[in-house]
């Protein structure tokens with residue numbers, strides 16, 4: 211089979227034309243480095259994504275703090291992870307690197323804060 215993949219490993223975003231059988235990659239063209247072939251293989255076997263979102267913050271100078279996953283999770287679990295993040299509320303202050311959800315849904319990835327939100331002054 212043939213399919214075009216957009217590699218998301220780095221900002222170059224190479225368009226990779228791949229020929230494969232099942233999960234066996236026969237050939238790739240268009241990738242600027244070997245990570246492209248590894249990415250295509252991963253996409254065929256177990257596609258994964260990281261996500262960025264935001265979490266509610268109570269008592270802060272801003273109502274939301276941005277968050278991200280520290281490791282990619284299976285692509286078909288992204289909506290479940292987003293729902294978990296929506297259920298969560300943090301109390302100000304929050305700091306970059308604070309863990310909002312440890313090992314979210316047992317997927318081996320943590321949801322972490324990526325923006326500081328200070329406590330609102332009374």
Ligand code: SF4
Pocket residue numbers: 217218219220221222223224241242243244245246247249
């Ligand atoms: S193939 Fe290499 S250079 Fe191209 S996007 Fe993937 S990691 Fe970046």
